[in-house]
Amino acid sequence: MFVVTVTYTAPLDEVDPWRPAHGDWLNDLIARRLLLVAGRQVPLVGGVYLAPRMPAEELDRLLATDPYVLNGVANHAVVEFTPMLVASGLEILKSEE
Template identity: 75%
Template sequence: MFLVKVTYTAPLGEVDAWRPAHGDWLRELLGRRLLLLAGRRVPLTGGVYLAPDMPADALEGLLATDPYVVNGVAAHEVVAFTPLMAAEGLEGLLEPTG
């Protein structure tokens, strides 16, 4: 599993121009379960995604298609981890998905 930290590298006005395309990109990946969660950081300096287990190069390939990255307004930092415990009802996240 992966935690992806998104950091804006441009002013919010420039980021906002790509927000609709980025939202479409997120909805598509969430629909395909290539991302499990996505949300904004507080304060709004970027976002965070939770991605299922998959080959690291496959995730890097997906992240490279993010409209924010393609248009140079954000960067990703990926942290791989092995989930060992989960809250009740989220035990399915402990099973390999990729």
């Protein structure tokens, strides 16, 4: 599983025009369960995603299609981790390794 942080590399007025396309991109990935959670950082300096287990190269390819990245207004940092403990009801996220 992966935690992805998004950091804006441009002022918000340069990020905002790409927000609708970025939202469509997120909705598509969530619908296909390629992302599990997406939200804004507080304060608004970027976002955070939770992505399921997949080859790291596949995640890199997906993230490269982010309209924010394609338009040079944000970048991503990825941390891979193995979920060992989960809250009740979220057992599907627990690693089988």
